[in-house]
Amino acid sequence: MEFIKLTLEEELAIVTIDRPKSLNALNSQVYQEIIATLGQIKDMDEIKVVILTGSGDKAFAAGADIAQMVHEDAMAGRRLSGLCHDAANLLEGMRQVTIAAVNGFALGGGCELTLACDIRIAAENARFALPEVTLGIIPGGGGTQRLSRIIGVGRAKELIFTGDQIDAQEAYRMGLANHVVPKEELMDTCRALGKKIASRASYAVFLAKTAVNSSLEIDLKNGAEREKDLLGLAFATHDKREGMEAFLARRAPDFKDF
Numbered sequence: 001m002e003f004i005k006l007t008l009e010e011e012l013a014i015v016t017i018d019r020p021k022s023l024n025a026l027n028s029q030v031y032q033e034i035i036a037t038l039g040q041i042k043d044m045d046e047i048k049v050v051i052l053t054g055s056g057d058k059a060f061a062a063g064a065d066i067a068q069m070v071h072e073d074a075m076a077g078r079r080l081s082g083l084c085h086d087a088a089n090l091l092e093g094m095r096q097v098t099i100a101a102v103n104g105f106a107l108g109g110g111c112e113l114t115l116a117c118d119i120r121i122a123a124e125n126a127r128f129a130l131p132e133v134t135l136g137i138i139p140g141g142g143g144t145q146r147l148s149r150i151i152g153v154g155r156a157k158e159l160i161f162t163g164d165q166i167d168a169q170e171a172y173r174m175g176l177a178n179h180v181v182p183k184e185e186l187m188d189t190c191r192a193l194g195k196k197i198a199s200r201a202s203y204a205v206f207l208a209k210t211a212v213n214s215s216l217e218i219d220l221k222n223g224a225e226r227e228k229d230l231l232g233l234a235f236a237t238h239d240k241r242e243g244m245e246a247f248l249a250r251r252a253p254d255f256k257d258f
């Protein structure tokens with residue numbers, strides 16, 4: 001891998017977009033490497049949480065690579081959009097919980113990667129935007145679909161139609177960032193949250209992620225049915241028996257993740 005660094009720390013996988021000279025701009029190769037790396041992590045049973053970040057102290061990712069896109073035709077644009085979506089869909093659907101550690105600019109395709117993560121933690125210098133209309137295009141990595149689901153249609157339309165950047169505090173007020181922390185505390189905050197989530201019954205966390213994601217796609221009645229089915233599945237696990245027996249015996253649970 002040329003542009004993606006993967007670090008494994010016990011139950012955490014840290015994925016770093018590493019192209020700092022272009023503020024981690026996402027060309028096709030970067031997207032392909034993100035997809036390959038997430039595909040690898042997806043099958044690592046010991047990994048419970050993925051933290052996605054950018055290298056350097058200025059950018060998470062400043063968007064899709066404009067130097068690449070400037071020469072591309074409609075079909076190439078659509079292919080690039082396909083790569084953006086594949087990466088986002090992997091982040092959203094994978095068994096592990098995904099946390100975006102937003103260490104600076106998260107623009108365009110970079111912002112869209114954060115939207116596909118389960119949780120966003122922003123450093124104080126983080127800036128979010130979908131500036132595509134300033135370049136004559138529209139968001140192509142799920143931005144028109146996911147932003148409104150997170151912050152509401154009105155605010156999403158304003159951000160997408162203006163291309164304006166918002167800072168970390170504004171992102172927090174909108175519910176886009178779960179927390180804002182000093183830059184130097186960003187990774188440790190993400191690690192601590194990741195470890196806490198990893199200490200829970202991880203198959204139950206995955207079932208909960210599946211259920212919450214369903215709520216964005218299906219109506220309430222069918223979502224409630226899906227919740228019942230997933231809860232039934234949770235009742236069939238070792239960890240359900242262990243979690244409840246441990247509670248009653250006043251001891252710590254020993255989860256086996258099934």
Ligand code: HXC
Pocket residue numbers: 021022023025026062063064065066067077080081084105107108109110131132135138139140141
């Ligand atoms: C290619 C980029 C880039 C990008 C920055 N760079 N963003 N290269 N694609 N998206 C490069 C610059 O060309 C420059 O390279 C170096 O990174 C540093 O950037 P500067 O502009 O000099 O830094 P600064 O003045 O601090 O401004 C930072 C910035 C600005 C505000 C983030 O770079 C910027 O506006 N970038 C573009 C952001 C954007 O429009 N993103 C959306 C892309 S569209 P050199 O070689 O000159 O040092 C998109 C669509 C997704 O994401 C869907 C597609 C299907």
